Each structure stands twice: as C-alpha cells, then as structure tokens.
Amino acid sequence: MSLRVLKPGLYTTVQDLGRPGWRKDGVAEGGAMDRYAHRMANLLVGNDESEATLELTLIGPELVLERDLLLAVCGAAMPPSIDGEELPLWRPFWARAGSVLAFGAAAGGCRAYLAAGGGFAADAALGSRGTDARAGIGGIAGRPLRPGDALTCGAEPRARPLGAPRSPRAPRQSRRAAAAAGRPRAGSRRRSPMAAQPKPASSSA
Template sequence: MTDRSIIGITAIKSEAESFSGLKVLKPGLSTTIQDLGREGYRSSGIAAGGAMDRYALRMANLLVGNEEGEAGLEVTLVGPELRVDTDLLISVCGAYLEPTIDGEELPMWRPVFVPRGAVLRFGRAVSGCRAYVAAAGGFGVPRELGSRSTDARAALGGLAGRRLAAGDALPCGAAQGAAAPSRWAAAWAAALSRQGEASAAKAPEGAGRRLPWAAAPWFAPPGAYGGDEDGIVLRAMPGSEHGQFSEAAREAFFRERYAIAPASDRMGCRLIGTPLARESRAELLSHGVTPGAVQVPPGGGPIILAADCQTTGGYPKIAHVATVDMPLLAQAKPGDTIRFQPVTLDEAQRLDRQREQDIRYLAAAIRSRQP
C-alpha cells in the first residue's frame, strides 16, 4: 500500500470521527438506538419494535426541541460511558441510572447543555429499568423500513442492527446525518452554554477544571409512573381467551402479585407466580398478537408481550395490558413485583386519550419556555 493510500485512509477515518456527536467508551449492558418503531409491517412478520418506554422517549425529545418520534438511546439496567465530541443539548428521562457529567450528577427530565470533551457516565438502575437519552437534532443513523429503531434479533435498524459497542461513533447534534437542532433548542443551548461558562469561571481555585455544562432550572414532571408500596399496578382488560381459564385462575390473575423473571427482555416480560390453569385443552391456531397481550403457555406462567414481540402466536391470552400502563411495564426490572387491576375497554381508551392530552399540554408548556 502506498503512503498516499495510507494518508487517504487516515483522512477518511479522521473525517468520520470528526462528525461523531458521541463516542461510546463503554456500551453498558444493553444500549440501543430506538425511536417509536416501524409501523405497518406486522402483516409481513416484522415487529414494530421501538422504545419500550415510549413516554420517556417522547418526553426526552420534547425537552431538546425534537419531534416526539425522533431516535434516542435506550439504556437498560447498566448504563454506558459516552464521550461528547461536539457541543450538545441533551435530556435524560425514564429510569434513574445515576447519570453524571465528568463525575457531577446530571439532572434528569430537563434540557442540559454538555460541551465538547465531557464524559457522560451511567451507573446501575437505582429505580426503574430503562433510561432514554435524546440529543437536539436526533441521531443520524439511516432509516430502515421507515424507522431508526434497533431490532437486534433481525439485525435491522439502529447502528448496524445491533447493540452499541465500545468504539462506536454516533452522529448527533451538528454531526453528519443528524438534523440541525431546532431554533428553540439552539437558543437554550446558547443560554445554557453561557451559564455553564459563568459557573465554571466561579469555581474555587484548586477544585480542578470544571467543564462549562449547565441544566435548565425547570423540569418536566413525569406523569406516567405510579404504583403502590407493594409493587407496580398494571390495568388490564380480559383477553380473547379469558373465558377458557378456570374461574379460580381468572380470580388468581387479578389477585396474585407476580415477580419479574430474570429471563424477561424486549420480547416479553415473564412472570413468576401461581400457575394459571386453562380448562380448554384445544389447540389454538396461530394468530396475530401485539405488545401488551398476556399469554399463558402450557406451564401456566404468564408472559406479557413487549415491544419486540413476535407478530403471531398460539398461546391463549388471558388479558391485555392497557396502553397507558405500558411505560410501567418497561420500567419493571427483574425481581420487581406487579399485580393486575381489571379495567374495561372504554376506561382504558379514556385513560389513553387523557395521557395524550396531558402530553400535548406539557409539550406546549415546554415550547413556551424561553431562555
């Protein structure tokens, strides 16, 4: 290889790295790029996927001036270490995974300006299971079937269709492939940059160099989470095969407290508890299923289907979790306990409409905030 060829390869590599918004130093347990999913392909056997906690991702995007469905990072249980290679306006929503900027605690549920050279670190999940990181302008990975979401099983979307790995460079902010931040985001980034510089200049001598990062003084209160002191409560409607289970099983389903099994993942949440007996022994034809369906395989242990669930299944469905409570399921980690509360279809739809209205009001309130 000639010297000229070596120089050319080096230049290309240097140029690619210069367009990186975030560099992955450590990937964490499972960090992926997710948006709101690839809708319209379930009839072809392709799962919609997308963020497990759609509420947290939507809020994170609104807080940096993005469209709600823009791609962000989904961080699960043990978080990554990321180097910031360009000035960014970010937000972190969802589970609390001890986020820090160069060792200082990063405030959640608000816009945060992070300067080039800073290092974002996440620890273990103290509360919840999944956190979401949004950057103004989004992440500039290609769309596949209309979505940037990672489906690792199908090797589709995200960054090469897989979880992030050490050394990955993520285009975001002003990086190649990412959209330009909105005017609202640019104004907040500029104001918080000045605030960070003023704060850094006031740092006492001998305290070490403080990078000029800063967070907005206001935050968006999370409204999708709740439960009781004994665990998470999921409202659920009777499933299409609810009547095939014994009366004792139907009563137990809404009475028992189940534990989240370690084998749970983005395909489904497996529950540990009293097995549910089905009276009918007839085999079911494989039929369409969607996230939220509670299937009961022959062993009697319920499985709540999640974002990456298969498109068809033949296990009977005893219930279906209300859409409004799916963020609670996304934040349930192994060992947590949940119980089900009966709800009618009309009430579930009313709750969903109310949630959407709340998000619209909150989005308007966020847009009205000017630096």
C-alpha cells in the first residue's frame, strides 16, 4: 500500500486515457477529462503518459502516505499541501512516508490530476484502469474513492522525471569529518606508500 484515503473529496476517481473501441458494445471511452493535464502530471514523475492518475473534481481528497513517493499535480488551481505546507502545481515533488497530502477547493478550473511515480495500480477492465462509475468497472471497484481505501503505486518509473528533485537521502559526510576519520576526500588521489620511500643511493664502482 502506498496511499490511504482519509477524506475522498467531492468526486475522486482513478483515470487513464480511457478504453477506445468499445462504443459499439455500449461502453463509453471515458478516461481523463483533461488529457493534457493528465499526461503532463505523468511525464513530470517519469511515467508513461498512459499511466493511471487520480482525477480530482472541484474539492480534492486528503491522503496519508505509507511510503516515500514522487508526486505531481497538474490541472485546476487546487494546490496540494504536505502537512500544511502548500506546494506548487505543474512541478514534481517528493513526499515522505507518514505525511498527509491534502487539497482544498478549486479556485479556478474543475479538475486536477495527481500522478505518482510508477502509476496507480487499479482494477483493469477492457484494457483500461479508468473508472467508469456507470458501468461499475475500472479503478477501485468501479466507483469514486471512499474513506479507508488503499491505493498502491507500481514500480519506480522507467523514464527520468522532468525536473524532479533528488530522492530524500541521508546527508553526505562532510570533507572535514571524512578527513578526521582518516578517509580520503572525494576526488583526491591516495598517495602510494611506495612514493614516500627514498630512493637508494647509487653505489660507486
């Protein structure tokens, strides 16, 4: 599990690029309403543009992270916040495990898209993970999110994220601390012990 739903928002669903080719059988193509924002959110975290995202409508959800994730939000003016700190739209950001990702009401536009590195894993039907609530297929049991739902992200993205910050890591050891520990600094050359030995004097005949 990667994310757990605390509050689902007004109407939050899993969406991708839809299921074309089934209209003759009575199944709508569906998919993300704002495909540009959906594609950009995926590309910002290194996903293929067809990976599943969360489509947030008018009022966004409140989610708790179960592991570190690379995220991006694109679309309507519905800026995300992590533990109360507001983050920009249209840019990738790292969120740590245990933090709460929250959205308010849209100040402009209607739908925003939350992408996670690796994409959201969901029930696939007719070649798509997108939610079709009328048909009851795709997404999480073919319906919008509910409190307590668990969302899982796939493997790490295959492509390099666009302008993403580095993954949070432990700080590097400083040069001064490395020297005190007797370790060579990065980029420095270790002197060979043979180089310190004096050359033997040449013997006279």
